Amino acid sequence: MSTSTETPRVDPALAAGNFKQVADYVPTHFALQVEAGVATITLNRPERKNPLTFDSYAELRDFFGQLKYATDVKAVVVTGAGGNFCSGGDVHEIIGPLVRLKAPELLAFTRMTGDLVKAMRACPQPIIAAVDGVCAGAGAIVAMSSDMRIGTARSKTAFLFNRVGLAGCDMGACAILPRIIGQGRASELLYTGRSLGGEEGERWGFFNRLASPEEVLAVAQALAADLVAGPTFANGITKTMLHQEWAMTLEQAIEAEAQAQAICMLTEDFSRAYHAFVAKQKPKFEGN
Structure with a gap:
């Protein structure tokens, strides 16, 4: 009898195109661990609070896009290394180059970042964000785009796009965030760019629950394991x-x-x- 992580016994031609295992994939721009059906993605640039780059955006987009074919992943945990989740787009590797680009290239970039959110929402596996420390800009979007969020009291979530002269309507924030915390509260965060503390985030419903910094990843992984044990x-x-x-x-x-x-x-x-x-x-x- 097949288990939940085995490739179904189907025609090889069908399996080749639609059933894959990702445990052996070695990412370039983040860390990946697959164990007992749970894939843990770690944003792994702790010296800079785990910012995203053009390359990491693209690799994350492609990885989440492939999860619809994965037979060995039934739930996903996203976290950051070194006590922070993600500080958003790298100031030097993304923000700096963007100010020199023309409209067609800028649209290619904003569509790519939006495609990451679409891939996260389209993959069938529930995604749990384990959020500690800084969770800002695109990092806040990644947490928002997850199905559930485990935070810490010291976590600081900020949709700070207006702080850099941009609209709060980034990567689906105006569509998704109000559905999580309500229109009025989402409006406050997107208009002001202020940080949402962990305890306030739990009260508002952004975080499903809080854990200590030492346990936040383990709590998220335990929740993911419970989901893997389900249907x-x-x-x-x-x-x-x-x-x-x-x-x-x-x-x-x-x-x-x-x-x-x-x-x-x-x-x-x-x-x-x-x-x-x-x-x-x-x-x-x-x-x-």
Whole structure:
């Protein structure tokens, strides 16, 4: 019987194009660990508070884009090294070059950064951000674009685009942030660029919970492991519907959920849950 991390036994031609393992991938611009179905991505430039560059944006975009084909990853944790999450776009490697570019090149850049968010929202795996310390600019967007966020009391999240003369409407912030914390609170953060502290972020609903700096990554990984132990195919459907229903009427959403749930009722996990209930046992889900 296949496990949740094995490549399904399908025609080799179909598997080659649609089922892949990413554990052996060695990234250039971030660190990656895949263990027991959980991929931990670490932004790893601690001496600069883990800023993003043109290259790291592109590699993260491509990696998240490939996760839809991954058979060995069922949940993702994103974190930063050295006590900070991410300080945003690197001032010297991104901001400096941008002021010298013309409109076509600038649009290519802003579309690339937006494509990272789209890839994070489109991959079926739930993403958990483990946020400590500085979480600013594009770093705040990466945390926002995750499905859940574990923070610390000392974390400082800032959508500081207006502090550098830009609009707060960056990488989907005006669409996603109000859905997490509400329109008024999102407006305050995007108009002022002020930092949102960890305890305030938990009260506002930006953080699902807080942990100590020493434990924040472990708490996020434990939550990811709980999700991996659940019905991962159904979790992917849940993420898809949470995202797609933003643009649906209530009637369309109810019909879409009816179709999605009917598909989930065809899975072995649904049958396993029933038989485990009858036997008064805990179901062991396998993601199929």
